[in-house]
Amino acid sequence: xxPPARPLEPRSARASRLNTVNASxxxxxDRYELTxxxxxxxxxxxxxxxxxxxxARRLPEGRRYGVVAGVGRLLDALAEFRxxxxxxxxxxxxxxxxxxxxxxxxDYRFSGTIWGYPDGELYFPQSPVLIVEGTFxxxxxxxxxxxxxxxxDSAIASAATRMITxxxxxxxxxxxxxxxxxxxxxxxxxSAYIAGFAATSNLEAGRxxxxxxxxxxxxxxxxxxxTERDAFEAQVRALGPGTTLLVDTYDIPEAIRTAVEVAGPExxxxxxxxxxLVALAGEVRRQLDDLGATSTRITVTSDxxxxxIAALAAAPVDGYxxxxxxxxxxxxxxxxxxxxxxxxxxxxxxxxxxxxxxxxKVSVGGRKSALRRRDAAGTAQAExxxxxxxxxxxxxxxxxxxxxxxxxxxxHHETLDDARERLRTxxxxxxxxxxxxxxxxxxxxxxxxxxx
Amino acid sequence: xxPPARPLEPRSARASRLNTVNASxxxxxDRYELTxxxxxxxxxxxxxxxxxxxxARRLPEGRRYGVVAGVGRLLDALAEFRxxxxxxxxxxxxxxxxxxxxxxxxDYRFSGTIWGYPDGELYFPQSPVLIVEGTFxxxxxxxxxxxxxxxxDSAIASAATRMITxxxxxxxxxxxxxxxxxxxxxxxxxSAYIAGFAATSNLEAGRxxxxxxxxxxxxxxxxxxxTERDAFEAQVRALGPGTTLLVDTYDIPEAIRTAVEVAGPExxxxxxxxxxLVALAGEVRRQLDDLGATSTRITVTSDxxxxxIAALAAAPVDGYxxxxxxxxxxxxxxxxxxxxxxxxxxxxxxxxxxxxxxxxKVSVGGRKSALRRRDAAGTAQAExxxxxxxxxxxxxxxxxxxxxxxxxxxxHHETLDDARERLRTxxxxxxxxxxxxxxxxxxxxxxxxxxx
Numbered sequence: 001x002x003p004p005a006r007p008l009e010p011r012s013a014r015a016s017r018l019n020t021v022n023a024s025x026x027x028x029x030d031r032y033e034l035t036x037x038x039x040x041x042x043x044x045x046x047x048x049x050x051x052x053x054x055x056a057r058r059l060p061e062g063r064r065y066g067v068v069a070g071v072g073r074l075l076d077a078l079a080e081f082r083x084x085x086x087x088x089x090x091x092x093x094x095x096x097x098x099x100x101x102x103x104x105x106x107d108y109r110f111s112g113t114i115w116g117y118p119d120g121e122l123y124f125p126q127s128p129v130l131i132v133e134g135t136f137x138x139x140x141x142x143x144x145x146x147x148x149x150x151x152x153d154s155a156i157a158s159a160a161t162r163m164i165t166x167x168x169x170x171x172x173x174x175x176x177x178x179x180x181x182x183x184x185x186x187x188x189x190x191s192a193y194i195a196g197f198a199a200t201s202n203l204e205a206g207r208x209x210x211x212x213x214x215x216x217x218x219x220x221x222x223x224x225x226x227t228e229r230d231a232f233e234a235q236v237r238a239l240g241p242g243t244t245l246l247v248d249t250y251d252i253p254e255a256i257r258t259a260v261e262v263a264g265p266e267x268x269x270x271x272x273x274x275x276x277l278v279a280l281a282g283e284v285r286r287q288l289d290d291l292g293a294t295s296t297r298i299t300v301t302s303d304x305x306x307x308x309i310a311a312l313a314a315a316p317v318d319g320y321x322x323x324x325x326x327x328x329x330x331x332x333x334x335x336x337x338x339x340x341x342x343x344x345x346x347x348x349x350x351x352x353x354x355x356x357x358x359x360x361k362v363s364v365g366g367r368k369s370a371l372r373r374r375d376a377a378g379t380a381q382a383e384x385x386x387x388x389x390x391x392x393x394x395x396x397x398x399x400x401x402x403x404x405x406x407x408x409x410x411x412h413h414e415t416l417d418d419a420r421e422r423l424r425t426x427x428x429x430x431x432x433x434x435x436x437x438x439x440x441x442x443x444x445x446x447x448x449x450x451x452x
Numbered sequence: 453x454x455p456p457a458r459p460l461e462p463r464s465a466r467a468s469r470l471n472t473v474n475a476s477x478x479x480x481x482d483r484y485e486l487t488x489x490x491x492x493x494x495x496x497x498x499x500x501x502x503x504x505x506x507x508a509r510r511l512p513e514g515r516r517y518g519v520v521a522g523v524g525r526l527l528d529a530l531a532e533f534r535x536x537x538x539x540x541x542x543x544x545x546x547x548x549x550x551x552x553x554x555x556x557x558x559d560y561r562f563s564g565t566i567w568g569y570p571d572g573e574l575y576f577p578q579s580p581v582l583i584v585e586g587t588f589x590x591x592x593x594x595x596x597x598x599x600x601x602x603x604x605d606s607a608i609a610s611a612a613t614r615m616i617t618x619x620x621x622x623x624x625x626x627x628x629x630x631x632x633x634x635x636x637x638x639x640x641x642x643s644a645y646i647a648g649f650a651a652t653s654n655l656e657a658g659r660x661x662x663x664x665x666x667x668x669x670x671x672x673x674x675x676x677x678x679t680e681r682d683a684f685e686a687q688v689r690a691l692g693p694g695t696t697l698l699v700d701t702y703d704i705p706e707a708i709r710t711a712v713e714v715a716g717p718e719x720x721x722x723x724x725x726x727x728x729l730v731a732l733a734g735e736v737r738r739q740l741d742d743l744g745a746t747s748t749r750i751t752v753t754s755d756x757x758x759x760x761i762a763a764l765a766a767a768p769v770d771g772y773x774x775x776x777x778x779x780x781x782x783x784x785x786x787x788x789x790x791x792x793x794x795x796x797x798x799x800x801x802x803x804x805x806x807x808x809x810x811x812x813k814v815s816v817g818g819r820k821s822a823l824r825r826r827d828a829a830g831t832a833q834a835e836x837x838x839x840x841x842x843x844x845x846x847x848x849x850x851x852x853x854x855x856x857x858x859x860x861x862x863x864h865h866e867t868l869d870d871a872r873e874r875l876r877t878x879x880x881x882x883x884x885x886x887x888x889x890x891x892x893x894x895x896x897x898x899x900x901x902x903x904x
Contacts, residue, residue: 025634027655027656027658027659028634028638028654028655028656029654029655029656030627030629030630030639030653030667031653031654031655031658031665031667032653032656032667032668032669033667033670034655035667035669035690035691036670036673036687037673038691039669039673039686039687039689039690039691040676040688041687042686042689042690043686043690045676045677045681045684046685049675050463050672052672055875077634087659090658090659091655093699094658094665096655096658096665098690108822131590131848136672136676138671140670140673143630144629144630144634144637144653144654145458145634145672147630147631148629148630148632148633148634148637149633149634151630151631151632152632152633152634152636164665175482175886177480177596177600178482178595178599178600178603179599179600179602179603179786180603180636180785180786181601181603181604181605181633181635181639182477182480182529182596182597182600182601182635183633183634183635183636184604184632184633184635184636185480185596185600186480187633201482201483201484201596202478202480202481202482202483202596203479203482203483203486203543203548204479204480204481205481206479206542206546206548207479207539207542209873213483213546213548214483215482215483215484215485215487216484217484217487217491218485218488218592218595219483219792219793219794219808219810220488220502220504220588220592220793221488221491221492221592222808223640223793223806223807223808224492224497224500224502224588224793224796225497226798226799233495234491234492234495234497235488235491237494237495237549238487238490238491238494239487239490239491242885243886246624248808248810248811249808249810250808250809251809261890267534273810273813274603274810274811274812274813275810275811275812276811282618302668304870324786327786328785328786329785333630333632333781333785334631334776334779334780339630339673340671340672341671341675341676344675344676346678347678354675354676356671356674356675356701357676357701357702357703358671358701358702358725358726358727359700359726359727359728360701360727361725361726362728365881371888385657391520393872410642417523434808443766
């Protein structure tokens with residue numbers, strides 16, 4: 001596989017370009033948010049100060065931790081959450097809300113404050129991943145777009161992190177674009193990069209986020225040519241002997257012989273996309289070595305997930321290309337985040353914790369704080385959530401919430417490499433066994449602290 | 453639940469607005485497509501006439517049929533597949549391909565012909581869902597964006613159709629936006645509508661595709677108010693007594709009493725979002741009837757999938773709101789479509805069928821035709837695929853491929869209601885048992901016809 005398209009460099013927090021053509025994200029919203037807005041504008045509760053919390057009741061079955069991703073995209077989406085003429089005209093034409101509500105939306109700017117777990121942080125059941133403080137009106141209408149972004153991006157990052165862990169020091173390449181919605185594909189590449197993937201096949205992800213792009217070639221390229229040799233010669237002529245040749249279109253041993261004849265022993269790599277990869281990798285390695293191509297790398301693809309990657313640990317494989325399992329969250333395509341009102345202004349101006357009592361879906365009222373309790377060795381012990389108080393920090397602990405938006409202005413700007421580094425550090429804090437693939441309980445317990 | 457925002461009306465084939473800001477879809481592409489292009493431009497094979505086929509090797513485990521969706525979006529994406537200055541500059545800056553290739557891309561317009569199964573058609577293993585005929589160069593670079601769209605949209609439509617079947621005559625509402633990527637959410641609403649869903653919660657889907665939008669209210673709305681009664685009064689005042697009240701924030705029987713007191717017996721509906729819905733629906737129905745609210749409808753939500761919907765068949769439920777299971781394809785989040793070269797021009801100008809021999813991934817060479825064999829009663833018997841020939845049509849059969857693009861121009865324009873109707877008809881052709889939810893083999897066999 002060729003080196004990444006461009007060297008790793010600090011990533012700027014660029015505005016996501018994968019939005020609607022008119023750039024507004026305001027209609028990526030469920031209708032009920034606007035009708036609730038209308039009702040509260042009429043009865044005066046719209047202006048009550050409110051605290052919304054975004055959290056997951058549980059992790060997907062068997063998962064030991066979750067990985068936050070999408071915060072940067074969420075902040076981009078907030079900046080574009082504006083009701084312009086196109087949106088307002090449509091709301092009026094479709095009769096979604098009344099004229100007073102439309103006028104209110106025309107002036108909409110979020111003026112509140114948002115705290116959150118940043119990209120690359122781990123989360124556990126009930127972790128207050130996002131806390132939105134503002135009026136009810138300005139906060140409630142952000143529910144859908146915030147959930148969409150974090151539910152998707154964190155699901156991909158969580159699966160991707162398990163793959164990276166299984167791969168050890170071998171690089172993983174994200175190549176799942178074709179298996180998911182074309183917009184999700186770009187976001188999935190971003191999540192995979194945060195998790196530690198080396199590169200993506202997706203060009204738009206390269207352009208939008210500066211993620212290195214890479215690729216080999218398809219079976220169609222070999223089939224287009226009259227012979228496999230013609231195809232290899234064309235590829236080497238165009239891309240140099242450092243390229244990666246796909247060797248399983250016809251007969252693999254013959255393809256390897258041809259590949260080394262064409263590119264010489266400095267052939268960059270070969271890709272295997274079918275068959276029993278464990279056995280095959282060993283055979284291909286021996287053949288390459290016998291032909292003097294001792295530094296030619298072996299990349300495997302073909303429906304890999306974290307378990308298949310782990311099963312290849314002892315095989316002489318140099319890199320993994322991962323597609324379907326990555327972009328579908330490897331069995332957990334969404335994160336289960338919800339967005340709940342946990343506190344709001346009462347009639348006397350005081351803040352009142354609130355919680356629903358729905359069966360099996362009880363929520364915990366009150367404004368939360370959070371820290372990761374660590375022992376003196378730096379190993380995580382518990383997720384400590386303070387209810388309307390800040391948990392006592394004992395020196396070894398780590399505060400989890402960072403300020404993202406203050407009084408309507410974005411104050412959090414990070415590169416994707418910052419998020420990558422945070423994830424590496426956060427993972428290293430976990431008890432070692434909980435970084436393995438085996439199903440189990442969350443790696444650490446969630447503990448509440450509240451006033452007595 | 454209130455009536456849809458606007459009456460069903462013929463849907464125009466509007467351009468999707470959920471693209472990149474500069475509207476180009478050209479970089480929703482894997483890097484290897486452009487490097488293969490470069491290699492073939494150099495050795496002259498780029499101009500070889502080629503036939504690519506998009507198909508699924510198999511259906512997801514246990515599924516009896518698949519539903520095609522995304523064709524309209526694919527044609528929109530093709531129209532926007534243009535390399536403008538932004539794309540070309542980035543490709544140059546990132547060193548993806550050489551200057552000759554960049555010049556070729558600057559002039560890119562697809563000039564070939566595309567045939568396909570239209571939106572709402574059923575498909576089976578090996579069905580030639582899309583056939584792209586053009587030069588290798590102009591066809592190979594469409595691989596990723598075509599696969600992304602059809603893999604996603606068809607996965608959602610396939611799951612949605614099972615839900616519609618399970619729901620019988622009761623309406624289903626799509627409300628899964630928050631559980632999936634914000635762009636996927638809009639496409640998922642489109643797929644669900646094709647499958648027969650009555651409406652969506654997603655406003656952008658309303659604007660882009662004219663799908664009816666609807667909604668109720670959230671628990672946060674009740675919690676915002678000092679009492680549940682205050683919340684119900686505010687909602688009824690703003691939206692009228694025909695609105696749907698959410699009654700499970702605190703105590704359900706008390707909420708029902710309050711709801712009918714506030715709205716009167718003409719209360720439009722109540723929504724249940726938690727608990728044992730089968731038992732609960734019966735209790736709520738009895739209570740509503742006792743209070744004289746005999747026409748008040750009961751809508752249930754809470755993590756429904758096709759099995760949960762089926763289990764509610766005997767309960768007095770009037771409608772289903774479906775979220776997570778729908779937008780994640782109910783266990784099958786992607787369709788497994790691949791895009792393979794099946795025929796290409798040889799040195800003498802003749803077309804040569806081609807197929808790879810990779811273990812477990814053998815493909816079938818040759819340009820395909822397809823028809824659904826039906827008996828005299830109109831029941832589907834087999835999916836007949838002709839290889840380099842048109843299968844004999846016996847009068848009861850139905851031709852499946854329609855021309856979508858001819859010599860680069862789009863010739864297929866349909867409304868979503870056309871697709872809805874096609875799906876209804878196609879489903880009705882299946883043997884009755886294969887429309888049920890039980891896992892099984894594909895409803896009909898796939899049969900090849902080829903020259904002897």
